[in-house]
Amino acid sequence: MIEWFTWVQVAVAVAAGLLCLVLGLAGRVPSDLTNGALAVVELLLVVQLVVAIAAPAFGNEPTGSVLEFYTYLVGALLLPPAAVFWALLERSRWSTVVLGVAALAVAVMVYRMLQIWTVQQA
Amino acid sequence: MSGIGRVLVAVYGVLALAAVGRSFVQIASKFEEAPLAYSLSALAAVVYVLATVALIRSGRGWYRVAWATIVFEFTGVIVIGTLSIVDPALFPHDTVWSWFGRGYLFIPLVLPLLGMWWLAKHRPGQVALRTDAA
16 A cells, blocks of 8 residues: 555545535536546545555555455445446435545545554554 | 435445445454454444335335334444443444444444434325325
């Protein structure tokens, strides 16, 4: 796991989440902007997956449970597509809020993944 | 289910995913350490999934399932949450409900309340009437 990349990823996911929450609560239906924000979040997760698979070969090993790490990663990968699918199906302002909820959940999960990879307090 | 209820379903879905993921990790890697706590985790995870499905589906049967699962969750978070503070030795390993769901931003404590409020306001009969009118 590359630490700076992970922090960028958390920041992007939080920004995308807040953007969707604000636009959704302001009454906007899902748009190219909000769906696109989730697509960026998903793209970064795929990059993270590639990095996680490659990193141990370069001496960058997780300190915590590999199983737990990948459970979070796979779970996070499922969220943006599910939320965007929902947004395409039902074009209401609340679908935009759902996009935001998904992006914020991804941010929390990526942060947890960083903890599992770098520091183990439990 | 419409409007802001959709958001409720989404948050339930995320919590269900979190509970299933965590329970999977616990059972796959260290079940023998705390069979009781981890079985409870698995049960809680299944109930969250069931609650999510019940909230999405319509009809009187699913409405009852939604109430049952949400009340079960609320009871769980209150009982296990209290026990984990009063007698921490009982639950040395974290469950989704320990300390009233502290590990999950207290979402397990707040969500059932929102769920019950939602269900009370949207009985199947009323929803049917509204659909007929529309």
